[in-house]
Structure formats: C-alpha cells, structure tokens
Amino acid sequence: MSADRAEAPQVPEKPSLEGLETKWDAAWTASGVYTFDRSATRDQVFSIDTPPPTVSGNLHMGSVFGYVQTDAVARYQRMAGRDVFYPMGWDDNGLPTERRAQNYFGVHCDPTLPYDPDFTPPGTEGKTPDGKKIKRTEPCSRRNFVELCIELITADEVVFEETWRRIGLSVDWSLLYQTISDDARATSQRAFLGNLSRGEAYQAEAPTLWDVTFATAVAQAELEDRDRPGAYHRLAFHRTDASGAPSGDDVFIETTRPELLAACVALVAHPEDERYAPLFGSTVTTPVFGVAVPVVAHELAEPDKGSGIAMVCTFGDTTDVTWWRELELPTRAIIGRNGRLRTETPGWITAAGPDAVAAYETLAGKTVFSAKEQMVELLGARGELVGEPKPISHPVKFYEKGDKPLEIVTSRQWYFRNGGRDPELREVFARRGTELAWVPEHMRHRYQHWVDGLNGDWLVSRQRFFGVPIPVWYGVDDDGEPDHDTVITPDESALPVDPSSDTPPGFEASQRGVPGGFIGEADVLDTWATSSLTPQIACGWGRDDDLFSRTFPMDLRPQGPEIIRTWLFDTVVRAHFAHGTLPWKRATINGWILDPDRKKMSKSMGNVVTPIALLENYGTDAVRYWSTSARPGTDTAFDEGQIKIGRRLAIKLLNASRFALNSGATDVDPALITEPLDRALLTRLDDVVAMATRAFDAFDYARALEVTEAFFWDFCNDYLELVKGRAYGNRDDAVAGDATTSPATASARATLAVALDAVLRLFAPFLPFVTEEVWSWWRPGSVHAATWPSGESTSWPTAGDDTVLTVAATVLGEIRHAKSDAKVSMKTAVATVKVTDSPERCAALEAARNDVIDAGVVTELVIDSAEHRADSPTAIEVTLDPVT
RNA sequence: GGGCGCGUAGCUCAGUUGGCUAGAGCGCUGCCCUUACAAGGCAGAUGUCGGGGGUUCGAGUCCCUCCGCGCCCACCA
Numbered sequence: 001m002s003a004d005r006a007e008a009p010q011v012p013e014k015p016s017l018e019g020l021e022t023k024w025d026a027a028w029t030a031s032g033v034y035t036f037d038r039s040a041t042r043d044q045v046f047s048i049d050t051p052p053p054t055v056s057g058n059l060h061m062g063s064v065f066g067y068v069q070t071d072a073v074a075r076y077q078r079m080a081g082r083d084v085f086y087p088m089g090w091d092d093n094g095l096p097t098e099r100r101a102q103n104y105f106g107v108h109c110d111p112t113l114p115y116d117p118d119f120t121p122p123g124t125e126g127k128t129p130d131g132k133k134i135k136r137t138e139p140c141s142r143r144n145f146v147e148l149c150i151e152l153i154t155a156d157e158v159v160f161e162e163t164w165r166r167i168g169l170s171v172d173w174s175l176l177y178q179t180i181s182d183d184a185r186a187t188s189q190r191a192f193l194g195n196l197s198r199g200e201a202y203q204a205e206a207p208t209l210w211d212v213t214f215a216t217a218v219a220q221a222e223l224e225d226r227d228r229p230g231a232y233h234r235l236a237f238h239r240t241d242a243s244g245a246p247s248g249d250d251v252f253i254e255t256t257r258p259e260l261l262a263a264c265v266a267l268v269a270h271p272e273d274e275r276y277a278p279l280f281g282s283t284v285t286t287p288v289f290g291v292a293v294p295v296v297a298h299e300l301a302e303p304d305k306g307s308g309i310a311m312v313c314t315f316g317d318t319t320d321v322t323w324w325r326e327l328e329l330p331t332r333a334i335i336g337r338n339g340r341l342r343t344e345t346p347g348w349i350t351a352a353g354p355d356a357v358a359a360y361e362t363l364a365g366k367t368v369f370s371a372k373e374q375m376v377e378l379l380g381a382r383g384e385l386v387g388e389p390k391p392i393s394h395p396v397k398f399y400e401k402g403d404k405p406l407e408i409v410t411s412r413q414w415y416f417r418n419g420g421r422d423p424e425l426r427e428v429f430a431r432r433g434t435e436l437a438w439v440p441e442h443m444r445h446r447y448q449h450w451v452d453g454l455n456g457d458w459l460v461s462r463q464r465f466f467g468v469p470i471p472v473w474y475g476v477d478d479d480g481e482p483d484h485d486t487v488i489t490p491d492e493s494a495l496p497v498d499p500s501s502d503t504p505p506g507f508e509a510s511q512r513g514v515p516g517g518f519i520g521e522a523d524v525l526d527t528w529a530t531s532s533l534t535p536q537i538a539c540g541w542g543r544d545d546d547l548f549s550r551t552f553p554m555d556l557r558p559q560g561p562e563i564i565r566t567w568l569f570d571t572v573v574r575a576h577f578a579h580g581t582l583p584w585k586r587a588t589i590n591g592w593i594l595d596p597d598r599k600k601m602s603k604s605m606g607n608v609v610t611p612i613a614l615l616e617n618y619g620t621d622a623v624r625y626w627s628t629s630a631r632p633g634t635d636t637a638f639d640e641g642q643i644k645i646g647r648r649l650a651i652k653l654l655n656a657s658r659f660a661l662n663s664g665a666t667d668v669d670p671a672l673i674t675e676p677l678d679r680a681l682l683t684r685l686d687d688v689v690a691m692a693t694r695a696f697d698a699f700d701y702a703r704a705l706e707v708t709e710a711f712f713w714d715f716c717n718d719y720l721e722l723v724k725g726r727a728y729g730n731r732d733d734a735v736a737g738d739a740t741t742s743p744a745t746a747s748a749r750a751t752l753a754v755a756l757d758a759v760l761r762l763f764a765p766f767l768p769f770v771t772e773e774v775w776s777w778w779r780p781g782s783v784h785a786a787t788w789p790s791g792e793s794t795s796w797p798t799a800g801d802d803t804v805l806t807v808a809a810t811v812l813g814e815i816r817h818a819k820s821d822a823k824v825s826m827k828t829a830v831a832t833v834k835v836t837d838s839p840e841r842c843a844a845l846e847a848a849r850n851d852v853i854d855a856g857v858v859t860e861l862v863i864d865s866a867e868h869r870a871d872s873p874t875a876i877e878v879t880l881d882p883v884t
Numbered sequence: 885g886g887g888c889g890c891g892u893a894g895c896u897c898a899g900u901u902g903g904c905u906a907g908a909g910c911g912c913u914g915c916c917c918u919u920a921c922a923a924g925g926c927a928g929a930u931g932u933c934g935g936g937g938g939u940u941c942g943a944g945u946c947c948c949u950c951c952g953c954g955c956c957c958a959c960c961a
Contacts, residue, residue: 724920
C-alpha cells in the first residue's frame with residue numbers, strides 16, 4: 001500500500017439516496033465549504049447576484065428550475081478554482097408582504113392613526129382566535145402595520161430558508177440579506193441621496209398612472225394590458241360659428257369613456273384628415289355641459305379609428321397625456337385618487353352655466369362605473385347620444401397586481417431619470433445593454449426593445465407603507481404649508497432614516513409641521529428602487545468597502561426573462577449612476593417552465609405538482625437533473641419522466657461506484673495504467689472533460705451534463721462489463737492480493753479509481769448530494785471543494801487509442817445482440833466469434849482480446865483482417881455454443 | 885401593428901462554423917432474476933427534420949415566402 005493511498009473505501013452494503021439532503025446540508029453548513037473567502041482578490045472571485053425571491057412561504061417550480069441552473073454554474077466555478085461569492089437575499093419589502101400581512105392578521109394600514117403600543121391584531125392566518133374567518137380588517141397605524149409585516153416575514157423567512165436549502169444551492173447562507181433590513185434601507189437611501197445630489201432624482205407634479213384600489217402611483221414597468229369589454233358611445237359635439245354661437249352642425253366622436261366628458265379639453269383629428277381639416281382652429285361645445293373646446297390636429301389621431309376624431313380628456317388614457325402635453329392643452333381633472341368624480345363642481349363647468357352645473361351635480365362623487373351610466377342617461381335625455389352603444393373588447397391598462405383599471409391623476413411624485421425623456425441618456429443605457437454579455441445571446445433584444453420603448457422617467461414614489469422611506473423632509477412655510485422646493489436631506493451617517501418619525505439635521509422634533517419647521521416625506525420608494533441595488537446591498541457598498549472592492553461589479557446575474565425590463569434594466573440604471581459601470585459582466589436568462597396543469601386543464605383531477613412533493617418523492621438530485629437538462633434560456637415543459645431518469649442516474653451512480661470500489665479500485669501510480677483498453681477509456685474521459693469544461697465556460701451547463709452522462713452510460717454498459725473480470729483478478733496468474741496483483745489487474749483497478757474520481761467531480765455541480773455521498777466513502781473532504789478535473793489536475797495517461805474501446809464495445813454489442821436474438825441469458829457461453837475488419841481495428845481488438853472474451857463468455861475469438869475489403873464495415877459473426 | 889423565440893420519432897428534447905446511411909431519453913416491443921444495480925440489464929422498431937421555393941457538389945443547418953405556436957412591446961378615442 002503506497003503512502004498516499006487513502007484508507008480502504010467504506011462502502012455501504014445497500015447504498016441509498018434517502019436522507020442524503022439532510023445529512024449533507026448539515027455537513028456543508030458545519031464545514032463551511034461554500035463560505036466566501038474574503039481574502040481573495042477581485043480577479044480570483046466569481047460573484048453572483050441572485051435576484052432575491054419574494055418571501056411567500058412557497059417554493060415555485062420555476063424558482064427551482066432557474067436557481068438550480070445557476071447553482072450548477074456556481075459549483076463549477078468553485079471547483080475551477082474561483083472563490084465564489086454567492087449570497088442569497090429575501091425580497092420582503094413591498095406590496096406582496098403588505099397584502100399578506102393584511103390577510104394574515106386581518107388589518108389594514110391607516111397612516112392617520114397614531115401608534116398604539118398595545119395594538120393586537122384581530123387574529124392570525126386570517127382567522128380569529130376562536131377559529132372564525134376574519135371578515136373585516138381592522139385599521140392600525142403605519143408603525144403598527146410595519147411591525148406586523150416584519151413579524152410575519154421573520155417567521156416566514158426561517159421556513160423559507162429551510163425550503164431553499166432543500167434544493168442544494170451552494171450559497172453562503174452567512175451572507176443572507178433582506179431588502180427591508182437596516183442595511184438594505186440604508187443602501188437604498190444612500191443611493192437615492194446620490195441620485196438626488198447629481199440631479200438624477202427629481203420630483204414633479206405630473207399626470208400619473210394611479211391604482212385606485214391600492215391608492216398608489218405605479219410605474220410604466222408595472223403595467224399590463226388586459227382585454228376588457230367596453231362600448232363605443234357616439235356623442236354629438238356642436239359646431240359654432242365665428243361668433244361662438246351654435247351653428248347647428250354637429251361633430252360626432254366615439255368614446256368608450258363618456259363619463260370623462262366633463263374633463264374634455266379638445267377634439268383631435270389627424271392633420272391630413274380632410275373631413276375635419278376645415279374644423280382645425282375652430283371651437284365646438286361639448287354635449288350636456290356646453291363647454292367650449294378647440295378642435296386641433298395631431299398625427300397620433302387615427303382617421304380609421306372610430307369616427308376619426310377623438311375627444312381629449314385629462315386624463316382618460318396615456319394618449320390623452322401625450323396630446324395634453326404636446327398640444328399644451330389645459331388640465332381639467334375630474335377623477336380623484338379614490339376613483340370617484342370630484343364632489344365639488346369644477347370651475348369650467350360653473351362657467352358654462354346652471355344647466356352644466358346641474359348635470360355635473362348628478363355625477364359628482366360617483367364611481368367611474370356609476371358615472372358612466374348616469375352620463376349615458378344625461379346624453380340620451382338630451383338626444384346627444386347617437387344610437388346604441390356598440391360593445392367592443394379592448395385592451396385596458398392595469399397595475400399588474402391590481403384588479404381595477406388604472407386612472408390617471410395629477411400628483412407630486414419622485415422620479416429617477418432613465419432615458420425615457422432624454423434621447424442622449426437613453427442611448428447611454430442602450431449602450432450598456434450591448435456591453436453586457438447575454439446568455440443566450442438573443443435575450444439582449446428584450447433589453448434593447450424596452451429601452452427603445454421607454455416613454456417617461458421612472459416613477460419611484462409609492463403611497464404605501466411597508467417599504468424604504470424616501471429620505472427627505474420639506475420645509476414648512478409661514479402659512480404652515482409644505483414647501484416641496486425646500487428639500488432637507490439627512491446625514492449619510494444617520495441612514496437609514498424614517499422622515500415620518502426622525503428629525504432632520506438642524507431641527508428640533510417640536511418643529512414638525514409648524515411654520516418655519518419641517519415635514520417628513522410620507523411616501524416610500526418603489527420596491528424596484530431597492531431591489532435594483534442588490535449588487536450594492538450584497539457586496540457591502542458604503543458599509544464594507546473592502547468586501548465591495550473584492551466582489552463588485554459582479555460576474556453573473558441569473559434571472560428570468562420576464563424581469564429584464566424591470567429588475568435587470570433598473571439595476572443597470574442604478575449602477576451606472578452610482579458607479580459609472582455595469583452592475584455585472586454577464587446575465588444568464590433562464591427559460592420558462594410550461595405548466596402541465598395549464599396544459600392538461602381538462603384532466604386536472606387533483607394532483608397539484610409542487611416542488612416539495614417532487615423533492616420528497618424523487619430526491620433533490622433528481623429534480624436538479626431535470627432542471628439542468630434544460631438548455632439555457634430554453635422553455636421546457638414540465639416532465640416528471642425526466643425527474644425519474646434523474647433519480648435513476650443518481651442510483652446508478654451509487655451502484656456503479658460501489659461496484660468499482662469493491663472491485664479494488666485503488667489509487668496507484670497512473671504509470672501502472674498500461675492496458676490499451678484502460679488507456680482508451682481515459683483518453684475518452686479526457687475528451688469529455690474538455691467538452692464539459694468548454695460548455696461550462698460558455699455557461700452551457702446542460703451540455704456539460706449531457707456529455708458527462710453519455711460517458712458515464714458507456715462507462716457502465718461497456719467498460720465496466722469488459723473490465724469486470726480483469727479487475728476481479730480472475731485471470732491473474734498469481735493469487736489475488738495486492739502484492740501479487742498482475743499488471744493487467746493493477747491497471748484495471750487504477751483506471752476504475754481514476755475514472756470514478758473524475759466522474760464524481762464532473763457530476764458534482766448537478767448531483768451534489770449523491771456525488772458527495774460516494775466521495776465520502778473513499779475520499780477526504782468534500783467533492784465540492786475538489787478541483788475540477790481539467791488542466792493540471794489531469795494526471796492520467798491520455799495517449800491511448802480510443803478505437804480499442806470502440807471496437808471492443810461494438811463486438812460485445814454484437815455478442816449481446818446474438819444472445820438477445822436467441823433469447824438466452826447473457827452469461828450463455830459463445831462458441832466462436834469471428835471478426836473481419838481493417839488491420840487497424842483488428843489490432844485494436846486484439847489489444848482487448850481477453851476482456852472481450854471474458855465479458856462475452858467467448859470460447860474462441862477469431863480476429864481477421866485478411867478478408868477485409870477497404871470501406872466495408874466491421875463484420876462480426878457470432879456462433880452460439882450448440883449445447884445451449 | 886412591431887420585436888424575439890419556437891415548430892426534428894407517439895412524448896420531452898439534442899443537432900455547435902452546411903458534410904459520411906438524422907441522434908438521445910421516455911414510451912413501445914422482445915428477451916434476460918448476469919454475484920454493482922429487477923424502482924434493473926440487454927436488444928429492437930419508429931422520422932415527407934411545419935409547407936413551398938431558392939443558393940450549393942451537398943441544406944435539419946444559409947436566403948425568401950407561407951402556415952401554426954409562445955412570449956414581449958404597442959396610442960384604452
């Protein structure tokens with residue numbers, strides 16, 4: 001036994017996959033294999049910016065899919081010698097948590113209420129203490145509400161971490177962060193203050209997309225269109241003569257929103273529309289209210305839509321905003337933030353006379369829906385509604401989390417510049433998109449397309465509660481009114497701050513809200529304004545500059561395609577402003593999982609497939625196998641069959657390893673690997689390592705898995721069978737035993753050890769549990785800390801002739817074929833096998849003669865090149881023993 | 885309406901810069917309890933590469949066009 005030889009392998013009698021996850025997760029935590037070594041320099045580090053998942057308590061199949069793919073890359077990088085910085089975070093700030101807190105505790109936030117230290121929510125889990133469903137939520141102060149949110153997520157996050165650990169991510173859990181934590185809030189506010197001081201953040205009074213239900217402004221990135229039923233109402237506007245008196249002629253427009261008639265500020269038609277050209281510059285009066293509005297021209301008006309002329313209201317849709325801005329129309333807002341028509345009669349209606357006022361009063365305070373019905377009645381009564389409304393289905397803008405159409409209201413909000421209103425800046429961000437490496441390459445189009453389509457700056461203020469407060473105060477003027485032009489900022493050292501309770505520098509708490517004092521900004525930042533800073537939060541920007549310098553800009557940003565326009569783009573914007581760089585070198589975009597439930601809706605008789613159930617039924621490695629079989633960026637149908645294959649592969653790995661180790665696989669001088677068949681195997685292995693390495697370097701984990709799996713398959717089916725007898729020492733002249741092992745047997749055993757060792761490492765990124773288990777039978781330390789088998793670590797002889805294995809496997813295959821055809825057992829003896837082939841291939845076969853004879857149970861093997869004709873294929877004749 | 889992607893065996897998918905009779909796994913069929921593995925092994929059958937044109941000595945691969953599917957974006961009159 002040589003000095004460097006490991007202890008005798010400890011191979012279990014019945015190897016099994018059960019319980020490996022718990023066992024090794026605990027072991028990895030204890031040994032710290034995934035702990036980031038912060039003495040590493042930037043060039044040695046591979047840092048990964050995982051988008052922190054929303055804490056929901058549930059793990060989604062899609063998350064498992066994408067995160068496991070990234071983990072395989074992380075594990076490869078670690079084995080390839082990089083110091084992997086792989087933090088995880090929880091995105092717990094924002095609306096989803098607010099909603100869950102509302103449902104869970106049965107409360108809602110009323111920011112006008114004072115803090116109640118003794119506040120007790122009506123219940124938990126949506127139920128009262130006596131188990132009844134909570135029907136009405138109870139109001140509480142903002143601070144009480146935030147406390148409840150934090151209580152909820154703290155409990156959830158413990159469970160969530162356990163769940164995530166189950167999928168075997170090699171993250172350094174000591175780096176775990178939360179987007180609502182003090183550090184994250186401080187980072188977010190620090191970045192905001194930087195944006196403010198450089199003029200990248202600004203506040204403006206402007207038309208804003210507004211969600212009535214949540215009572216908050218929303219950003220362009222959070223919109224989605226949904227098809228909703230509507231109806232065209234044909235309305236008669238009245239033309240006037242030069243003196244402004246009615247001329248008796250009418251102009252007809254079609255609108256789906258007659259309730260906004262009181263907010264009408266103009267009619268607009270295309271400049272080249274001959275039907276309406278004579279009207280441009282003239283004035284018409286609205287039906288019902290008789291308010292005079294101009295007829296104007298704009299190329300956005302579409303002649304073939306409706307009657308070709310549209311009414312512009314402030315504001316019915318985003319086109320109205322465009323027209324209002326570009327045509328410098330007046331603002332006549334009638335819809336309030338509660339989604340109802342203003343209760344006080346607007347001045348322009350009053351000016352139109354008592355009839356108009358009377359009409360408006362029947363609408364005042366009504367919801368959009370009721371106002372529409374009332375308006376139709378008013379129009380009908382006056383004969384100004386032509387015909388019946390024509391039902392249509394049309395796209396309507398919604399907040400992606402909302403269930404009522406968005407309204408547009410004018411309000412003061414905070415914005416970040418993002419190029420939406422500045423072609424030069426837009427070009428800067430477009431260029432950033434081209435600098436970023438994309439996997440797959442075509443995903444860059446989505447980024448480009450989004451940047452090209454931006455039509456406004458990024459609205460970041462939200463009228464919500466559970467978020468990062470906008471860290472500013474405003475001066476209060478002599479009349480006690482906030483002066484929004486006087487912005488007071490905190491000292492950086494004071495971050496994070498809450499302006500609603502903290503006092504700005506230079507003021508006393510008693511000056512809050514009094515003339516000459518200050519008032520805190522009540523709004524919070526959009527959740528994206530914080531999650532767009534995950535590289536800064538994770539890498540310790542402004543908090544741990546040493547760590548930051550070793551990890552930022554990060555190497556990799558893995559994520560789904562649906563958040564390119566939001567999360568990815570926003571993160572690029574923030575890093576560009578704060579650091580003048582990209583936040584990462586490369587983005588890998590995973591594909592979608594096609595939901596089987598959706599597909600098989602008709603068959604949905606129960607079984608909801610959850611990742612947890614799959615992980616329990618098949619084991620984590622099996623689920624990881626399926627996830628990493630999918631090509632980067634490629635959509636994949638959920639396939640339980642693939643998961644079963646993964647499980648089989650893992651079991652196969654256990655059994656094949658057990659066999660190899662029990663056959664005497666042993667570490668000896670690789671120079672003892674002398675048999676041509678063994679050298680052929682290792683030559684092939686060398687190619688596989690090269691292919692897998694190349695694939696991983698291109699972030700194509702799936703290809704790396706594919707070539708490794710194919711090799712392992714051949715290794716088991718062909719090589720193991722061929723070498724079995726020789727490894728056992730069946731043909732040894734000497735008595736079995738180390739000291740007297742023949743060179744042929746020693747060669748086989750050394751080859752088994754080398755091959756198994758390499759195969760375990762090659763599979764380690766994909767099947768971390770089973771490879772670690774087998775590794776522990778005979779190797780010290782963790783396979784995940786082992787060196788990737790390439791380059792300098794390739795210490796086996798590779799000058800072999802691959803043909804030896806190929807020909808031997810082909811002949812063995814023919815022998816099996818013959819036995820299969822004869823319907824006899826594989827251990828049946830074969831009388832003769834005659835192989836006719838080229839001299840080269842015959843020589844190769846000759847080199848493996850004894851192994852083929854052993855594996856095929858062959859009595860006589862005839863190898864002949866004399867009758868071989870050039871270009872004709874290998875000819876193999878198998879004659880079974882007549883006795884059988 | 886614009887953009888991106890996809891359409892290869894019954895199913896899920898590979899097919900790298902155009903190159904030897906188009907591949908894998910599942911499923912299917914048959915056989916084998918072989919002492920690593922019967923929740924296994926071995927073997928077998930299966931394709932107008934969505935349709936139609938074109939370039940080429942040669943096209944699943946490149947070009948054009950049509951059909952179908954998915955996703956994203958788009959101004960809700």
